[in-house]
Amino acid sequence: MDLRDSPAEAEFRTRLRAWIAANNPGLPVSSTDDEYWARQAEWHTALYDAGFFGLSWPSRFGGHDLPSVFDVILDDELAVAGAPPRPSLGYLVQGIARHASQSIQERFLPGLISGRERWCQGFSEPDAGSDLAALRTTATRDGDEFVINGHKIWTSYSDVADWCFLLARTDPSVAKHKGLSAFAVPMRQPGIEQRPLRMINGITTEFGQVLFDGARVPAENMIGEPGEGWRVAMTIVSHEREPGELGYVARYAKMVKDLEQTVRADPGAFGSEQREAVAWAYVQAEMLRLHVCRRLSERLERVDHGPGGSIDKLLMTWVEQAVGAAALAVAGPRAVIDTNDVGLKIYLYSRAQSVMGGTSQIQKNIIATRILGLPAA
Amino acid sequence: MDARDTPEQAELRRTARQLARELGPRTVADLDDRKRSQRLAEAVRDAGWLELRHDAGDGAPLASGVEAAIIADALGEAVADVAFAGPVLAADLARRAGARPGDGAGVAFAPDLIDAAVVFGPATTTPIHAIDCATGSPTQAYILVPEGAGYRLACVQVDAASDGADLTRMLRSLPAGAPVVAVPDQSRLLTRADLDSWATLGLALTSADLIGLMRGVLELSVAYAKDRRQYGVAIGSFQAVQHLLAEAHCLIEGAFSVALHASWAVDDRAPDEARAAGRVAKAYCARAARTVCETAVQVHGGMGNTWECIVHVYLRRALLSSRWFGDDGEQLRQLERTRLGAPHGPA
Numbered sequence: 001m002d003l004r005d006s007p008a009e010a011e012f013r014t015r016l017r018a019w020i021a022a023n024n025p026g027l028p029v030s031s032t033d034d035e036y037w038a039r040q041a042e043w044h045t046a047l048y049d050a051g052f053f054g055l056s057w058p059s060r061f062g063g064h065d066l067p068s069v070f071d072v073i074l075d076d077e078l079a080v081a082g083a084p085p086r087p088s089l090g091y092l093v094q095g096i097a098r099h100a101s102q103s104i105q106e107r108f109l110p111g112l113i114s115g116r117e118r119w120c121q122g123f124s125e126p127d128a129g130s131d132l133a134a135l136r137t138t139a140t141r142d143g144d145e146f147v148i149n150g151h152k153i154w155t156s157y158s159d160v161a162d163w164c165f166l167l168a169r170t171d172p173s174v175a176k177h178k179g180l181s182a183f184a185v186p187m188r189q190p191g192i193e194q195r196p197l198r199m200i201n202g203i204t205t206e207f208g209q210v211l212f213d214g215a216r217v218p219a220e221n222m223i224g225e226p227g228e229g230w231r232v233a234m235t236i237v238s239h240e241r242e243p244g245e246l247g248y249v250a251r252y253a254k255m256v257k258d259l260e261q262t263v264r265a266d267p268g269a270f271g272s273e274q275r276e277a278v279a280w281a282y283v284q285a286e287m288l289r290l291h292v293c294r295r296l297s298e299r300l301e302r303v304d305h306g307p308g309g310s311i312d313k314l315l316m317t318w319v320e321q322a323v324g325a326a327a328l329a330v331a332g333p334r335a336v337i338d339t340n341d342v343g344l345k346i347y348l349y350s351r352a353q354s355v356m357g358g359t360s361q362i363q364k365n366i367i368a369t370r371i372l373g374l375p376a377a
Numbered sequence: 378m379d380a381r382d383t384p385e386q387a388e389l390r391r392t393a394r395q396l397a398r399e400l401g402p403r404t405v406a407d408l409d410d411r412k413r414s415q416r417l418a419e420a421v422r423d424a425g426w427l428e429l430r431h432d433a434g435d436g437a438p439l440a441s442g443v444e445a446a447i448i449a450d451a452l453g454e455a456v457a458d459v460a461f462a463g464p465v466l467a468a469d470l471a472r473r474a475g476a477r478p479g480d481g482a483g484v485a486f487a488p489d490l491i492d493a494a495v496v497f498g499p500a501t502t503t504p505i506h507a508i509d510c511a512t513g514s515p516t517q518a519y520i521l522v523p524e525g526a527g528y529r530l531a532c533v534q535v536d537a538a539s540d541g542a543d544l545t546r547m548l549r550s551l552p553a554g555a556p557v558v559a560v561p562d563q564s565r566l567l568t569r570a571d572l573d574s575w576a577t578l579g580l581a582l583t584s585a586d587l588i589g590l591m592r593g594v595l596e597l598s599v600a601y602a603k604d605r606r607q608y609g610v611a612i613g614s615f616q617a618v619q620h621l622l623a624e625a626h627c628l629i630e631g632a633f634s635v636a637l638h639a640s641w642a643v644d645d646r647a648p649d650e651a652r653a654a655g656r657v658a659k660a661y662c663a664r665a666a667r668t669v670c671e672t673a674v675q676v677h678g679g680m681g682n683t684w685e686c687i688v689h690v691y692l693r694r695a696l697l698s699s700r701w702f703g704d705d706g707e708q709l710r711q712l713e714r715t716r717l718g719a720p721h722g723p724a
Binding site (some may be wrong): 001002003004005006009069072073260263264267268270272275276278279280282283284286287288290291293294297298300301311314315318361363364365367368369371372373374375376377 | 378380381382383386610613615616623624627630631633634635637638641645709712713716717718719720
C-alpha cells in the first residue's frame with residue numbers, strides 16, 4: 001500500500017484546493033437546514049463546470065476517466081475546507097450504466113452527471129419499505145407509452161426533480177420480484193402530485209411523497225429489459241449504501257470539525273463525557289475516510305456490485321449516529337431549550353440513517369446470509 | 378494513492394497466515410504441546426520475521442510497519458503462541474538507540490502498560506512488566522535509564538514464567554528491586570520523539586493483532602452457528618444470532634481499514650501524524666475487539682464459557698493487546714488533548 005499522492009494526484013489536489021478556497025459556498029450542514037437543499041443544485045453545477053465532479057466516470061458522458069481514488073482526494077479537500085460534500089448520485093449512474101441501453105445512457109447520463117437535469121428515485125411506497133418487491137405502483141402499456149398509477153414515499157429531492165428513476169409493476173401475473181420494470185419518468189407533467197414530507201428535525205425540502213395518477217412515460221424510457229426492474233433496483237441500492245459513492249466522508253468531517261471548533265473555543269465549558277463523544281465521533285469519521293479509501297482503491301481493479309455495500313452502509317450509519325450523539329452532547333441543555341438548535345437537528349436527522357437506503361436490520365440479514373453464508377431464516 | 382497490498386505484501390500475508398494456521402493452537406489443550414509451540418517459534422525465527430525492524434545499514438528498518446503488521450495480524454488470527462510484537466518492538470528500540478539487536482528479547486513496561494518502564498538507579502524501585510518476550514528460557518527485557526535530555530537503554534533479567542491473562546504470550550511482572558544491567562555500545566540517546574515514534578509502531582502492531590484476533594474468532598463463531606442445532610435448526614438461521622455476527626463482521630472491516638492506515642503511517646508520515654493515526658486505529662480496534670470477542674463467547678453459548686472452548690483464548694489475548702500501549706479510553710483522552718485543547722482552559 002502507498003497512500004501518498006502520485007504527481008498527477010498531487011497536481012489535481014493543488015488545483016482543487018485553490019478552486020474550493022475561491023468557490024466554497026459555505027452552505028449549512030445538509031441535515032440541518034432547508035437552505036442546503038435549496039442551493040445544492042447550484043453547488044453541483046459549479047463543481048461540475050470547474051471539472052471536479054464525475055471524476056471516475058466516462059468522458060463521453062461528461063466524466064473525466066480518472067482512477068477511482070481521485071474521489072478520495074475530492075472528499076479530503078472538501079472536508080479540509082468545510083465545503084459541502086459532492087452530490088450523491090453515483091448510485092443512479094451505476095444503475096443506468098450497468099443496465100440501460102446505449103441510447104438511454106447517452107440520453108440521460110450527461111444531464112445527470114452535469115446537474116443540468118435533476119433526478120429523484122421512486123422506489124419505496126407506504127406499504128413497500130423493507131419489502132420493496134411488494135410495491136404496488138403499476139406501469140401499464142398504452143401504445144408507445146406506459147401509464148403510471150401509484151404512490152411513492154421518502155423520495156429525496158422529488159420537488160425539484162426533472163426525472164424520476166421509477167420502479168413499477170409491469171406484470172402482475174408473475175412472482176413479485178419478476179414483474180417489475182424501471183423507467184425514467186418525466187416529473188413535470190399532469191398526473192403527478194407532490195406532497196412534501198417533514199422530517200423529525202423539521203426540514204421539509206429533502207423528502208417528498210409523489211402521487212402518480214395516470215402519468216405517462218414513453219416506452220423507450222424503460223431502463224433495462226421488461227421484468228429486469230428488481231435487478232436494476234438491487235444494483236442501485238447496493239451502491240446507494242456505499243459512502244464512497246455518496247461522498248458522505250466530507251459531510252461527517254465537516255460536522256466533526258464544527259463540533260471540535262465549538263469545544264476548542266471554550267474547553268472549560270465541556271465535561272469529560274462531551275469531550276469523549278466528540279473524540280469518538282472523530283475516530284468514527286476517520287474510520288470511514290480510510291475505509292472509503294480502501295474501497296475506492298479496490299475499484300482500481302473492478303467495480304463490485306455485490307452485497308459489500310451493506311457492510312459500508314452499517315459502518316456509515318454508526319458514524320452518522322456517533323456524530324449525532326456528539327452533537328447532542330455538545331449542545332447540552334440548548335438542545336431542549338431551543339428547537340432550532342443545530343446539534344438537536346443533526347442528532348434527530350442521524351436517526352434516519354439506520355432506515356434510509358435499507359434498514360440496519362435488512363443490511364444485517366444480507367451480510368449474514370450472502371457474505372457469512374448463514375442459512376436463511 | 379492505493380490502499381491495496383502490493384504483490385509482495387499479499388504474498389507475505391498468504392505465507393504468514395498459512396504458517397500461523399499450520400503451527401498455531403487449534404484447541405486449548407494444544408497450548409500445552411511444547412513440541413508444536415517450539416516448531417512455531419523456530420518457523421517465525423527462520424522466516425526472519427523477528428528481524429524486520431533491525432537496522433538496514435542506513436539507520437532505517439529492514440521492513441516497514443506494514444509488513445510487521447501483516448505478520449502480527451496473521452499470528453493474532455491463529456492465536457499463535459509465539460513472541461513477535463515483543464521482540465520486534467525491542468529490536469526497533471535498539472535500532473533507534475544505535476545499539477546491536479538482541480540484548481533485549483522484549484521491553485519492560487510501566488504498570489499502566491502504556492509506556493516503556495523507566496529506572497533511575499542500579500535497581501528498579503516500582504513494579505514493571507515484561508511483555509511478549511520469548512518464553513522457554515531466562516532472557517532480558519529493555520528498560521529506559523534517563524540521561525541528559527534523553528534515555529539510554531539498559532536491561533533487566535526476566536525468568537521464563539508468565540503471570541498474565543493472555544495464555545498465548547508471556548507477561549512477567551517483576552517487583553521493585555530488579556537489578557539493572559548496562560547495554561553496551563549505544564551510539565545515541567533515545568529522544569522523546571524516538572519514543573513517540575516507537576510507540577506508534579506499538580499502536581500499529583497491537584491494532585493489527587486485534588484485527589487478526591477478531592477475524593479468527595468470528596470465523597470460529599460463524600462455523601459454530603452453522604453447526605450447532607437447537608429447535609431442530611442451525612442457530613445461525615436465527616436473525617438474533619445472524620445480526621450479532623453480521624455486526625461483528627462490519628466492525629472488523631472498519632477496523633481493518635484504520636489499522637492498515639496506521640501501519641503505513643509508522644514509516645511514511647510525520648511522527649505527529651503517525652501517532653494520531655495509531656491512536657485512531659487503536660481506539661477503534663480496541664472497542665471493536667471487545668464487542669467481537671464478547672459476541673463470540675455469546676454465540677458459543679454455554680460451551681463458550683468453559684475453559685476448554687478456545688474462544689476465551691482470543692478474548693484474553695484481546696484484553697492484553699487492547700491495554701498494551703493504551704486502550705480505547707486512553708487513546709481518546711490523548712486525541713481530546715491534542716484536538717480539543719486542555720479540559721480546563723488553554724494550557
